[in-house]
């Protein structure tokens with residue numbers, strides 16, 4: 001017998017809202033298109049539709065709200081503790097609308113990934129699709145990347161380009177970008193599982209040294 005055995009990755013997904021990328025990861029896992037499985041949903045928003053999606057697929061979820069913690073640091077630690085307890089291999093941000101702190105990253109160096117609706121490094125931050133549309137670019141898209149301490153920065157794993165069409169609106173463009181996000185996010189997980197996407201050494205060293 002030959003060939004490498006691929007170990008499916010266990011993922012914790014962090015989402016704050018509708019959770020369509022969470023759904024894409026669940027669907028890709030259930031249909032065998034992704035070498036990974038969603039083992040946990042963590043959210044900061046008790047009203048996130050992502051919770052309904054997790055329930056429907058019997059995925060454990062935890063709600064950790066900022067208001068229940070005296071400091072930002074204690075809140076971040078609660079998230080990191082929940083991730084650690086679950087023993088997952090990868091933390092996948094999917095519309096998680098909070099900045100990940102250096103102390104969180106230092107506990108999971110090179111293991112946190114994010115999907116963003118632009119061709120990074122162009123248009124980081126909020127409303128990336130609108131930023132691209134208003135700038136007047138002819139091509140935009142989406143990116144999955146390893147997360148560092150910046151906003152939508154860090155080594156790129158995979159991107160998909162989406163043309164801006166003459167008759168586009170921000171809504172139409174966003175919908176076509178989202179379709180691509182749902183394709184590349186599971187692909188990125190599979191690439192990591194197969195050793196085809198590795199966090200660069202220098203990046204890992206930096207993440208390891210963020211805080212102790």
Ligand code: GAR
Nearest residue numbers: 017018019020021094095115116117
């Ligand atoms: C997605 O478009 C994702 O790329 C974006 O939030 C949306 C979440 O949708 N994330 C960012 O802008 C991160 N900077 P979803 O809840 O349906 O997955």
